[in-house]
Amino acid sequence: MPEKIQEDHFNKIKDVFASESPEEIPHQLISLLEVFDHFKIDIAVTGESGAGKSSLINAFLGLNPDDRGAASTGSVETTKQATMYQHPDLPHVRLWDLPGMGTPTFTSKSYVKTMNFDLYDMFMVVISERVRENNMILIEEIGQRKKPFYFIRTKVDNDMRSQKRKGKFSEKHALDQMRQDCEKNLTEKKLDPHVFLVSAHETQNYEMQKLKDTFKDEVSQLRAEVFASFLDKMFHGGWIKARYATNHIQQTDKLQADDITAMQNMYKRTGFGAAKVSVVLEALSHFQLDVAVLGETGSGASTLVNALMGLDNEVCGASTASISNPAISPGYPDVRFWDVSGIEAVMDYSMYEMKQVLKSYDFYIIIVSDWQKARHIKLAKAVEELRKHYLLVQTKVDCHLQTQKDLYCDEAEILDGLRAQYTQEFQTAKLSEQQIFAINSLDRSAFDFVGLEIALSSDLNTVRTSAFAYYIARIVKQHK
Numbered sequence: 001m002p003e004k005i006q007e008d009h010f011n012k013i014k015d016v017f018a019s020e021s022p023e024e025i026p027h028q029l030i031s032l033l034e035v036f037d038h039f040k041i042d043i044a045v046t047g048e049s050g051a052g053k054s055s056l057i058n059a060f061l062g063l064n065p066d067d068r069g070a071a072s073t074g075s076v077e078t079t080k081q082a083t084m085y086q087h088p089d090l091p092h093v094r095l096w097d098l099p100g101m102g103t104p105t106f107t108s109k110s111y112v113k114t115m116n117f118d119l120y121d122m123f124m125v126v127i128s129e130r131v132r133e134n135n136m137i138l139i140e141e142i143g144q145r146k147k148p149f150y151f152i153r154t155k156v157d158n159d160m161r162s163q164k165r166k167g168k169f170s171e172k173h174a175l176d177q178m179r180q181d182c183e184k185n186l187t188e189k190k191l192d193p194h195v196f197l198v199s200a201h202e203t204q205n206y207e208m209q210k211l212k213d214t215f216k217d218e219v220s221q222l223r224a225e226v227f228a229s230f231l232d233k234m235f236h237g238g239w240i241k242a243r244y245a246t247n248h249i250q251q252t253d254k255l256q257a258d259d260i261t262a263m264q265n266m267y268k269r270t271g272f273g274a275a276k277v278s279v280v281l282e283a284l285s286h287f288q289l290d291v292a293v294l295g296e297t298g299s300g301a302s303t304l305v306n307a308l309m310g311l312d313n314e315v316c317g318a319s320t321a322s323i324s325n326p327a328i329s330p331g332y333p334d335v336r337f338w339d340v341s342g343i344e345a346v347m348d349y350s351m352y353e354m355k356q357v358l359k360s361y362d363f364y365i366i367i368v369s370d371w372q373k374a375r376h377i378k379l380a381k382a383v384e385e386l387r388k389h390y391l392l393v394q395t396k397v398d399c400h401l402q403t404q405k406d407l408y409c410d411e412a413e414i415l416d417g418l419r420a421q422y423t424q425e426f427q428t429a430k431l432s433e434q435q436i437f438a439i440n441s442l443d444r445s446a447f448d449f450v451g452l453e454i455a456l457s458s459d460l461n462t463v464r465t466s467a468f469a470y471y472i473a474r475i476v477k478q479h480k
């Protein structure tokens with residue numbers, strides 16, 4: 001199996017844990033990563049009054065202005081206080097809709113102080129029509145704080161409409177000119193942020209999608225950097241900086257009090273500072289999780305892998321995964337799916353040998369094909385003895401229903417019967433209680449397929465931290 005982390009990450013990790021005893025590593029890593037998992041990052045959306053900040057937030061988060069929970073927008077001064085919006089797909093990201101700059105309530109002079117820019121980790125500076133002096137004040141303040149920002153020109157649809165009226169018109173030329181205008185002003189201040197030209201009303205046009213994609217790509221790295229820099233201030237910056245950083249975390253609820261205490265205790269015990277934490281988080285962000293799909297020959301393991309990858313099974317050559325070649329998909333970043341069909345060959349082995357075959361994977365999908373032979377029970381036992389987790393899947397459930405059609409029961413009854421039979425078997429075998437997912441891999445919208453995908457994503461997220469921690473402990477031990 002290929003390495004689960006890159007060589008350069010491994011070398012750095014080895015140095016971080018050089019003086020630790022390998023037995024201590026999993027516990028240390030898990031408690032650090034648990035705290036990190038709760039850590040929130042704050043992005044302020046700022047700009048002049050009426051620039052289109054609230055509309056941009058709605059478009060960015062996929063909300064309609066009339067939806068419950070959408071930001072209020074309007075042609076008079078609308079946003080009167082900083083309001084938080086949770087990103088729907090990125091649970092650690094909070095977007096803050098700030099009031100506009102340059103109104104009698106929020107004058108340009110006092111705006112940055114009133115808004116307390118120090119509390120935010122990143123900014124989206126929103127402008128419309130042209131770059132104005134107020135926009136330059138904002139980026140200068142952000143630049144002085146050495147915080148990252150995006151420069152976003154919105155209402156581009158309006159600009160295009162008015163340019164079109166002038167007769168001779170090229171959309172590309174007009175957009176190039178807008179971008180150059182933004183970049184010229186930024187370069188003068190020696191700043192080089194991403195520039196996006198967007199419309200909150202025409203989200204399919206211009207660069208709204210690029211803005212969303214770039215943010216998604218960059219934000220986890222930024223979150224790791226911000227977390228590490230807080231640790232730096234709290235433990236290496238002297239007591240004034242430490243107090244300031246702790247207050248900041250408490251004031252913004254970036255972490256709860258017990259997480260702060262856990263972090264302080266961990267630092268006292270291990271001396272785990274920012275540099276080491278950065279190494280760990282970087283390695284974790286590229287850590288490959290290995291999922292084995294276990295099924296007997298003909299049980300539908302490959303078809304299931306293709307379906308999970310979103311590949312069309314009808315297309316010739318869809319199946320590329322095998323026991324020696326994993327399938328990967330953008331839907332499951334940093335996860336490798338191994339198609340381990342033909343599992344009956346392993347079933348004659350002793351439990352010890354079976355565990356040897358299975359132990360290199362982090363998570364398992366066990367396919368039930370033959371209830372009589374009950375191989376799935378033996379596999380589940382082996383996985384539980386390895387203290388790992390699995391999902392149980394009954395494939396080809398459409399065929400199963402077909403064979404039962406003489407029973408004159410309806411579909412739901414047959415499926416309930418299947419689940420009951422399964423629960424009883426697992427109880428008899430003294431295995432932990434599990435849900436069974438009845439699916440047809442050729443139709444992803446039918447039966448429990450969607451439920452399976454949701455459970456899989458959630459389980460993989462949970463398993464990632466401990467898989468990483470134990471893996472690191474193992475390889476550090478091997479190289480001692």
Ligand SMILES: Nc1nc2c(ncn2[C@@H]2O[C@H](COP(=O)(O)OP(=O)(O)OP(=O)(O)O)[C@@H](O)[C@H]2O)c(=O)[nH]1
Nearest residue numbers: 049050051052053054055073074078079100155200
């Ligand atoms: N055509 C067009 N109009 C927009 C766009 N974005 C915002 N608007 C309009 O501009 C006006 C102001 O938008 P808001 O989103 O409320 O602006 P804001 O910056 O949040 O305003 P304040 O909170 O009051 O500072 C509203 O009438 C919006 O409908 C856009 O991309 N295209």
Ligand SMILES: [Mg+2]
Nearest residue numbers: 053054078079
């Ligand atoms: Mg607003």
